Amino acid sequence: MQARASAQTQLGCSRQSVASSVALATSRADRHATAEQVCGYLGALLESAGDAITSGDFTGKMLSWNHAAEVFYAYSEKEAVGEVLPMVPEGLLPEARSIIGRCQKGETIRNIETVRRRSDGRLIPVSVTAAPVLNGSGEVVAACAISRDISATKALREQELKMARLNERDRIGMDLHDGVVQSLYAISLRLENCITLLTTAPHQVPPSLEKAIAELKDVSQDITHYVDGLNGSALTVKDLPGRVASFAAGLHLDAHIVIERPLSSELDATLSARSVENILHIVREALTNVAKHSQARATQIRLSEQGDKLVLSIKDDGAGFIGSCDIAKLGHGLRNMSHRAQTLGGCLAIKTTPGIGTELLLELPL
Ligand SMILES: Nc1ncnc2c1ncn2[C@@H]1O[C@H](COP(=O)(O)OP(=O)(O)O)[C@@H](O)[C@H]1O
């Protein structure tokens, strides 16, 4: 205990803290008593601290080791004091020495994330703050360190990272399904149609093939942009009608596109490229469904700005389907659309009647 008491005296009595108390004392005896009192108080504080607080000389030899350090590193004070950095793993000794060197020059280093080793060999992630210890004349005489176990914080961070990765994976899967996969499906339909044209109208084959090639180039460019993290080209609301029309044409849909009112130019400022891209993905999936499942004669795509809402309706006069109107219980494509609508802060509704047709209604707040 003697070693702990003397080390704490050296550690605890920083020049300023004692000086301010001592300044109040008048006689030398009073000053001495006050200094003793302050040091005793600081010593008690060190002992009751929840963080491991240690100090050492400039070779790394431990001078003090509080109670929390005993618990944290599983070295008793007796075992640790006098040893050179017993809690630092071999590979991290250069880092620890560099920290001590900086403290020796008077620097305080805050919240370094590193690793320490317990006496049983277990490694613990820690956050360390190291500071110089000054004597009564203001000279740096040692370095002290406060170490905090950050295992829980790290585990939480890793969990968050894992969740973010999973969400990202879902998002990429969804984007591929609604984007590239649908575009490739549309191109495959065009190529299939070329086979029919070969016998019925051969002169239409070359332009159709040229379109397919151009569309494949677009897909390849979309993928490149996507991989580059650009999430497709920087789409704006004004690009929507053109993109929707060319996609519908690729699916050979008799699609009528209605923009009810000229979309205001402010929309471009309100809707991010990512939002426009989400809307386009919804339209692509909906149109692919019309082509795949509805046998519709006509499809109407209506985009309108109604007050503070952007309303998109995709309506076909096809087969309709019997099924739950609870989108969550439907297929992958419909679920993706619903998820995208939620991401945009809006909602998606589906109205379908067998033999009459299907309407998908997307409402987005602006
Ligand atoms: N416009 C539509 N007309 C008729 N049936 C549709 C239409 N849209 C969706 N469906 C039905 O809903 C089902 C689920 O659609 P979706 O979630 O996109 O999955 P997928 O297209 O992969 O089958 C389809 O299999 C189809 O039976």
Ligand SMILES: [Mg+2]
């Ligand atoms: Mg689908």
